[in-house]
Amino acid sequence: MKRALLLLSVFALTSCKQNLIQKVNIENSTAEATAPLSNATKRCISCHKIVTPGIVAQWQNSRHAKITVAQALKKPALERLISARKVPKKFLNVAVGCAECHTQHPHEHADTFKHNGFMVHVVVTPKDCATCHPAEVAQYENSTKAHAYANLMKNPVYHLLAQTVVQKLKLSDKGKLTAQPTNDEDFNTSCLKCHGSVVKVEGMREVKTKFGLMKFPILKGFPNHGVGRVNPDGSLGSCSACHTRHDFSMKVARNPQTCGECHKGPDVPAYKVYMVSKHAAVYKAASSSWNWDKPSLVVGKDFTAPTCATCHMSQLVDSSGNVIVRRTHNVMTRLPYRLFGIYATRHIRFAETFKIKNSQGLPLPYELSGKPLTSALIDNKTFEKRMSNMKKVCLSCHAQTLVNNHFKELKYAINYTNEQEKLATELLVKAWEEGLASKQNPFDEPIERDWVESWLFYSNSIRYGAAMAGQDYVTFANGKWQLGKVLESMESQLKSFLKTKPKKAKK
């Protein structure tokens, strides 16, 4: 009854604003959605068509607007995107509209607020999506992506590197650069845009809108669609990192550019490396005629060269409908190696990588000498399983000889870069011992920054280049040339320093 009154008052509000809303044709707009709308969603659209017309129009073009959940459940397995077997009855025969997502589980979302008679939350989370897509959410929760916030911010080594990147410097009275304390804003506006921020509600505020004064929650750490976002309902991740709201286009989600939002470099150059590969040449030239929207992709027909999603996530079938690899939202299941890092190793056994401890107590899957921390890494069987998953993708277009040789070359690149990083680390340790730099913060002084770039930019590029056949990145594009150069530069700095260092100070 109370709600009915509120709804009435909204209607009144809307009528009052006739001058503002010169022409609004709700019939037209809802007519485009072929699935029936819930009454709640109809109410959302009646106003949001005016205040955020872009969202409404995008959603109207989405699969969510065009098919009911009941219809989706009836699709044959290879064509079905919904993974739930049962969905609450109220969702069955309507489009997945505004209210269906933004009013679920109101008591669990700390950002729920009263809005025109509805209990609405701003930040839709994986928990909301899990109503229809539980398998995908479960897979995702087990991946490093879901834990990307903690894997950066609770890992003291990487946190210190991140802090060194984002901090403000000041000139002390003695003319020395000193680091200022960092705050949430420093991280939220840089690293955490990809890793995901902690989204917190810090009270409510009144805002002037086209429909008069309204109260909205004050959100900190927002806007953010990082892959490991810590949501106001405690869940981890943001499906909209890839499934861009509000048309949730598979074409957009599967497009390399979407991965490239975060994997572009110079620190994680996956996208750039892909872009110089033969695969990408085909993608760029031919993908306008590919079929991006099918849940299961027929190799050689729906696409003629792999993109990021093809190798790491998508479900592939042959033209007879046999499944080659199953869809996954845990990218680790096709990743035998962890290429990123000072050293590359087999992949880490668990998704919360910050929980590793090597012999020095550092959260790294190797010793500083390069020795892998076997206890933290996947075992032989898992390694072979993941390698086999990945090779199944390759083998659908390439002969065994080619595929095996390719992965031998990757192994060669891993060994090469690991050996060179051992060398870089030895030079760094020598610089510390001789007093050229202080190891208190191993990331901030000139020779230390050279060392950081040696692995973060150059060895990573070489490894990604070998992994994805983008050989520019093995060679002159942040590759071996730059790695060699930075090693020579580190040695040269040491030499110059030792030349001018007073003799007695030497150990």
Place this chain on the structure above:
Amino acid sequence: MKRALLLLSVFALTSCKQNLIQKVNIENSTAEATAPLSNATKRCISCHKIVTPGIVAQWQNSRHAKITVAQALKKPALERLISARKVPKKFLNVAVGCAECHTQHPHEHADTFKHNGFMVHVVVTPKDCATCHPAEVAQYENSTKAHAYANLMKNPVYHLLAQTVVQKLKLSDKGKLTAQPTNDEDFNTSCLKCHGSVVKVEGMREVKTKFGLMKFPILKGFPNHGVGRVNPDGSLGSCSACHTRHDFSMKVARNPQTCGECHKGPDVPAYKVYMVSKHAAVYKAASSSWNWDKPSLVVGKDFTAPTCATCHMSQLVDSSGNVIVRRTHNVMTRLPYRLFGIYATRHIRFAETFKIKNSQGLPLPYELSGKPLTSALIDNKTFEKRMSNMKKVCLSCHAQTLVNNHFKELKYAINYTNEQEKLATELLVKAWEEGLASKQNPFDEPIERDWVESWLFYSNSIRYGAAMAGQDYVTFANGKWQLGKVLESMESQLKSFLKTKPKKAKK
């Protein structure tokens, strides 16, 4: 009469060249244009179909070839591209062809020459376009773009930087690098390709053509389609900078790549920053189905993510036809801040930025200490108006909370970079005082070049990254990592220098 004779002689020429022109079918080619051609344009095409067939074919596919001015004038407001209310009668019932543009105002164009009986000019200018598009030309004339030549070349600070970039170095007898005097060519072939050159006529020359010897003007500073080109008729700018000749496609003009010709970086990294944003991920994946050619774009329908033009120039409407923002050819009307520079400030009050004078007499909208030169900047009301214009675009797809938080983050990035640049400038001043570098040219010595890169490459990237949600550029892609590194490097150079400097020389 004289003209008729000349025309006849061209006909004769054409006939003489039968061997050359194996097959020419004028009927076919002109048939494709649906608007009738003026007699003059018919004559142009009859030869240029042979000598520059590409131009003719492109033009035939343009809107200019397909619709008469009279028809354009009758279009409803939201669909009309022509802004003139009245157009000289001779233009009304013909296509906008070669002669319509290249023979207008013959006496005003210094590059007008006699060509087969016509008084033709090579360089079509905004003054020519203004016959049909006066509103756009007027807006453009009031923007910084139109004054891009003077804003670089008449600003002694930026001119010296540009000179340092383009100059040739020589080794003096004493083995010291010394700068050689620069000439027009040095600037014309680099900076001025974007800023616009001064196009000058330096006589006529005779050239062998397919139709025999012909005389053409000798043009200096050409080819050039820079945004602030100083034209032979004294007008400023080049519409073809974006509206690429000769098909004048709106799709091309509105494409981010067109803006990217000049805004790519590392100095003005707008395009690159955009390209790592979520907006660009949608653009790359989905824009093949967007509607690029409509004068007024329906948000969420004609496009599903903004491009450069969407936010800065285009006319946006909702699906009921209500105008959200009006089209503008003065990008400043939606720009509250000037991000580019040593320091970021509110935008400059006037389009001719070189006319500013700070307390030291420098043409910069701030003191070297970072203090903004309030008198040169837009006032509160203008600032709020511009911010509101920009936010209207954002708000058509995003909630207020998100939009307001976004601009708070931009403010944070501005403050961050301004503080770091104050620091960088202090280090530079110290280097001058100690004798590590000479401030005569503040842009050429190693530590000075570090300072230049600190703001021109890194602080600019951080600001653009925050403004357009391309956080890679806030972080590792010419972002905070590189800014911190260059500050540490400047301090380290100073320290090394002071260590080896003879004591008595110290002040």
Place this chain on the structure above:
Amino acid sequence: MKRALLLLSVFALTSCKQNLIQKVNIENSTAEATAPLSNATKRCISCHKIVTPGIVAQWQNSRHAKITVAQALKKPALERLISARKVPKKFLNVAVGCAECHTQHPHEHADTFKHNGFMVHVVVTPKDCATCHPAEVAQYENSTKAHAYANLMKNPVYHLLAQTVVQKLKLSDKGKLTAQPTNDEDFNTSCLKCHGSVVKVEGMREVKTKFGLMKFPILKGFPNHGVGRVNPDGSLGSCSACHTRHDFSMKVARNPQTCGECHKGPDVPAYKVYMVSKHAAVYKAASSSWNWDKPSLVVGKDFTAPTCATCHMSQLVDSSGNVIVRRTHNVMTRLPYRLFGIYATRHIRFAETFKIKNSQGLPLPYELSGKPLTSALIDNKTFEKRMSNMKKVCLSCHAQTLVNNHFKELKYAINYTNEQEKLATELLVKAWEEGLASKQNPFDEPIERDWVESWLFYSNSIRYGAAMAGQDYVTFANGKWQLGKVLESMESQLKSFLKTKPKKAKK
């Protein structure tokens, strides 16, 4: 008879694997090819549809699958892609399928092996393609591309540079960085991915396949599709470098991204330079409506801006069918200059550039002083011919004044960079003389690496930027700013070194 038995046994194998092959519908798949298949190709497809379904599907969509050779031979000249006048009878009335390419000349291919009754080779070579495309192969053989392996590996200067790039460094007992010996793998996984590797057969190995154990040749230097690949049949090059297997799409071959696989930079920045040009802006915005698949392209209609292939290779015609420039697979025929190198010169007279010897015996077309080695360069007539070929492309859309001025600007950039490289080389020689670096390997020490980057990255960028109107690369994107900076840095290193160098050690 023996073969028939073998074939039978394959059939048996296939039948045995019914569990594996849940659903296979050979009829469906071959039905898509409109040209009849040879019996051999039918047999290939029957298994490879299962083991490499992607290849089969791609090929089925290729021109090779859709038209017989006999039909191709009947096409009018401007539409014909086949250049042979006569083709062996057995190929005439079938599609160009698996067997047609992979079983040709079995005795000439060192990688031929018995495979289900056929003598198959893995690596299809230009010699195989020459059966139908002899003119293209002949042109290609005369280009530098075909000799890209030797031009790098048999040129002692470039080989030493490549070795310096790919080698592993070690720390000697005395704490000095020393180079380790390189091996084939080091080159094969980097430089030779583009230049082409030597593909060698090193025996056979037995591999577990879906059809049981099978023997395949062990290939070294593979996978590789470098332009100068040295094939197991002794031929040079790989047509699939651009004509990506197995759909051999002209659209892919002609796409700038394909050229960009190897010409991306920072060492050969052609692709990146193109991408900031006006031409590329049009390409990016408008090319989805271009006609990529026609053998002869109508300027202004089939495309509205040139790509790499347009200027350097494609056959262009006007809308009346007159040929503007003929198709070539020898890119040198439209290249007057060789921009790449320490100094830019007229292009080299022959394709095997490693055979040059300057007065010091070095395989460079200039002396270290910058003086061009005239005897190694094309003569006036060839230079004018090539310039004229290139200008014909430009002139189909641009007036003579514009085109001539453009090439004057290129000449200016060549002179500018050559003078600056003379300077850089003088600084390097001084560094050697003073003992700052040793000239034994001129590419590895810090000041030497600066010198390398001065020409390899910066002067090359400036030249390419001027050649293709991508002025970003003349200016701030690895352009004059970076060139000036590196020259200043070299001078500064020398100065610092001389300051701390003991007096008596000076010469």
